[in-house]
Amino acid sequence: MTVATDDGIRDDDAAAGDGQDDRRAVLLDSAKEPEFLDWLKRVRRKIHEYPELAFQEHETGRLIISELKSIGIDYSWPVAKTRIVASVGSAVEPWFGLRADMDALPIQEMVEWEHKSKNKRKMHACGHDVHRVQLIMSNPYSALHVAPELPTGTIGSRPGPMLAGSARFQVKIQGKSGDAAQPHTTTDPVLAASFSILALQQLVSRETNPLESRVIETQATVHRCTATVDFLEEKMRAYPATVNDESMYEHVKKSANLCLENLRY
Ligand SMILES: [Zn+2]
Incomplete structure (x- = not known):
């Protein structure tokens, strides 16, 4: 041959x-x-x-x-x-x-x-x-x-x-409820969550080379809300790249x- x-x-x-x-x-x-x-x-x-x-x-x-x-x-x-x-x-x-x-x-x-x-x-x-x-x-x-x-x-x-690794995390964002007519007295967690999703998405899709691996660090405080991040390491083990x-x-x-x-x- x-x-x-x-x-x-x-x-x-x-x-x-x-x-x-x-x-x-x-x-x-x-x-x-x-x-x-x-x-x-x-x-x-x-x-x-x-x-x-x-x-x-x-x-x-x-x-x-x-x-x-x-x-x-x-x-x-x-x-x-x-x-x-x-x-x-x-x-x-x-x-x-x-x-x-x-x-x-x-x-x-x-x-x-x-x-x-x-x-x-x-x-x-x-x-x-x-x-x-x-x-x-x-x-x-x-x-x-x-x-x-x-x-x-x-x-x-x-x-x-x-090949990409796979990992999951859970973020809990807490705001403050109030009157819709007085938005300045509330802290809207939905808005904060929306901003976080867009910001994370832009990190991956606009700031990193798709062939290079990157780690995302999450902000602990977003738009006056408090946030906690759970990387679920006990429940779902991450797969490395x-x-x-x-x-x-x-x-x-x-x-x-x-x-x-x-x-x-
Ligand atoms: Zn597959």
């Missing part, structure tokens, strides 16, 4: 020394077999038809387990409520961890097609059904998310900050170039 790498074109047959390239060729050939593709498509469509929200993925879990059983992979289930941990290989180091999201979103699928979601107001609108199937057929990816805006056959990545390690980025890039033909990276 001839592949393009960072250093130009190289011939895999000539480079094969430890049998790794042979194994890779076998893996790639089997991945392209119509039966294998049909199987993946069938599993993905089944997951798409029966989406379940986070920590409610009981049927999804059962489906994945039956597929793992059919290919002889050991697993533990349930882990952390509805998760599955499966292991492949000899258990000798080095180990490599892969994960895929299982949850769907509370969204109604509006497109009429054969495999439309059969669960009302639930849909795999974020592509997590794809992630799960990718994990079943997993290869050298460390973490990924589908991106429909990129053309097929393209992998998008960069070293450094890549994905920051790609430079050397892992290069490793994935090389692996992707080797594994996928006609790849744009």
